[in-house]
Amino acid sequence: MENNDKIIERGKQTFKEKEKFEKMKLKKDDIVQIIWRDATSSEDFPIHKIKNPTEMLSVCKNVGFFVGRDKGAICVATQISDDLKMDLLVIPLSWTIKIIKLKGKLENGNPK
Numbered sequence: 001m002e003n004n005d006k007i008i009e010r011g012k013q014t015f016k017e018k019e020k021f022e023k024m025k026l027k028k029d030d031i032v033q034i035i036w037r038d039a040t041s042s043e044d045f046p047i048h049k050i051k052n053p054t055e056m057l058s059v060c061k062n063v064g065f066f067v068g069r070d071k072g073a074i075c076v077a078t079q080i081s082d083d084l085k086m087d088l089l090v091i092p093l094s095w096t097i098k099i100i101k102l103k104g105k106l107e108n109g110n111p112k
Contacts, residue, residue, distance in 0.1 A: 027066070
């Protein structure tokens with residue numbers, strides 16, 4: 001899969017950039033990569049060594065077929081069976097770092 005240069009980033013962006021991220025045009029079955037931060041846990045970590053808790057979050061990358069999005073979250077299908085049943089991943093938009101629209105689509109349950 002090739003990158004389609006449709007990259008929208010979150011973080012230290014202006015209001016205009018944030019609006020673009022939230023209104024990125026995606027169609028059902030578009031293939032997307034989502035880079036996002038997730039909670040992490042650690043045992044026996046010395047409390048005096050915690051300088052910036054944000055840096056301790058796990059950075060995750062997932063690729064899937066776009067299912068839907070609202071103001072709070074994005075949903076992708078990460079696995080589709082022969083009978084078109086899906087495993088879904090729903091990620092809060094506030095946790096996302098980047099959404100990258102990749103080339104390709106899903107047609108009748110098969111990547112094209």
